[in-house]
Amino acid sequence: xxxxxxxxxxxxxxxxxxxxxxxxxLYRPLLAPLGLTYPQYLVLVSLWAQDGRxxxxxxxELALESNTLTPLLKRMEESGLITRARSSxxxxxxxxxxxxxxxxxRSEAEKVTAxxxxxxxxxxxxxxxxxxxVRALRDRIAALV
Amino acid sequence: xxxxxxxxxxxxxxxxxxxxxxxxxLYRPLLAPLGLTYPQYLVLVSLWAQDGRxxxxxxxELALESNTLTPLLKRMEESGLITRARSSxxxxxxxxxxxxxxxxxRSEAEKVTAxxxxxxxxxxxxxxxxxxxVRALRDRIAALV
DNA sequence: GAAATATAAATCGCGCACGATCAAATCGCA
DNA sequence: TGCGATTTGATCGTGCGCGATTTATATTTC
Numbered sequence: 596x597x598x599x600x601x602x603x604x605x606x607x608x609x610x611x612x613x614x615x616x617x618x619x620x621l622y623r624p625l626l627a628p629l630g631l632t633y634p635q636y637l638v639l640v641s642l643w644a645q646d647g648r649x650x651x652x653x654x655x656e657l658a659l660e661s662n663t664l665t666p667l668l669k670r671m672e673e674s675g676l677i678t679r680a681r682s683s684x685x686x687x688x689x690x691x692x693x694x695x696x697x698x699x700x701r702s703e704a705e706k707v708t709a710x711x712x713x714x715x716x717x718x719x720x721x722x723x724x725x726x727x728x729v730r731a732l733r734d735r736i737a738a739l740v
Numbered sequence: 741x742x743x744x745x746x747x748x749x750x751x752x753x754x755x756x757x758x759x760x761x762x763x764x765x766l767y768r769p770l771l772a773p774l775g776l777t778y779p780q781y782l783v784l785v786s787l788w789a790q791d792g793r794x795x796x797x798x799x800x801e802l803a804l805e806s807n808t809l810t811p812l813l814k815r816m817e818e819s820g821l822i823t824r825a826r827s828s829x830x831x832x833x834x835x836x837x838x839x840x841x842x843x844x845x846r847s848e849a850e851k852v853t854a855x856x857x858x859x860x861x862x863x864x865x866x867x868x869x870x871x872x873x874v875r876a877l878r879d880r881i882a883a884l885v
Numbered sequence: 886g887a888a889a890t891a892t893a894a895a896t897c898g899c900g901c902a903c904g905a906t907c908a909a910a911t912c913g914c915a
Numbered sequence: 916t917g918c919g920a921t922t923t924g925a926t927c928g929t930g931c932g933c934g935a936t937t938t939a940t941a942t943t944t945c
Contacts (some may be wrong), residue, residue, distance in 0.1 A: 601785070601853060602785065602786075602789045603782060603785055603786060603802065604875075605871075606785070606871070607860065607862075607867055607870060607871040608760075608763045608767070608856065609782060610871045610875045611756060611759050611760040611874060611876065612755050612760050612763065612764075612778075612782075613802075613803050614760075614874050614875070614877055614878035615753075615756040615757050615759075615760035616803060617803070617878045617881045617882045618753045618756055618757065618881065619757075620881075620882075620885045621881050621884065621885055622753070624868065626869070629865075629868045633757075637748060637754060637757075640746070640747065640748055640751070640754075641747075641748060644747045644748075651879070656748060656760075657748065658758050658761060658768075659763070668843070681798060689768055689851040708746060709748050711753065714880070714881055714884050715752065715877060715880065716877075716880045717752075717877070722752055725752060725873055725874075726750075726751070726752040726755045727878070728870055728873075729755040729756060729759050729870075729874070730749075730755045730758075730759070732759055732860060732862070732870070733755065733758050733759035733762045733849065735859070735860065736759070736763065736765075736766050736860065737762045737765075737863045738857055739766065739859050740762065740765045740766055740877075
């Protein structure tokens, strides 16, 4: 009948917002012993898949701008996880590379992954399906912005 | 065969993280003309549903602590959207109430809602189903933390 | 009814996000 | 070849999120 203003419980955007924060809260105590924040963990995941990427490439993968990444990467350099170096071919580009320490965290991170999967309470199939739906929505929205 | 470290594309947590940020980016230009950020919009949505809530109640609804809400609410008070007043019954409690201006934004917000629904590219049914799945996941995770 | 405990909000410090802007390097092309 | 346009990353300011702590008020317990 009457269209009422949606409550937060009705809003998909709030479901995503609060679920994302819940995930970060779940990760925090698991990553803290490794000296990592969640966004820093994402950078490592990206570099484990492909080392030596530029700031721009990392930004494309993670949907973050240099104004976010530059200070974040400096902190990661400070804690000895990565190195940052200007490319000799193109002096504009900064290559980000894993250190020994950054590479070594990979095996620790697999335990974290397992722990988070457990916490989700989903089967691999369910998780994959939900992830694909959320990703599809994200891509549809991102294409507009 | 071998279990490889998941890439960001495989991770449900990253799907949620990036989808949530994409949503915020979608909302930003729609809310900016109203002088609102996305979290401030969420506070208004909560208050439109039930005015005069305490900081604690808002925090429960939005899953935010007073260290986030207090400064946020002060900014909203500053911009004339809400009032903050100590309860006379319990001096610890701060009641948050909509001003005329805060109430008036409700009709504007419905246009924003429609615009975001459009951008999602989902049917009402699909949206509802996805929202319920994301919410269920969030609640399962939040129960552990 | 005084001391111990619990609860509500505020404060502080740090790490994201991001709009706006800037400096430097490279590219394009007349 | 030279000069404007583009690309890359950095810088700055503001607004969240949140762990840790503090202050003030209320409740419990003895």
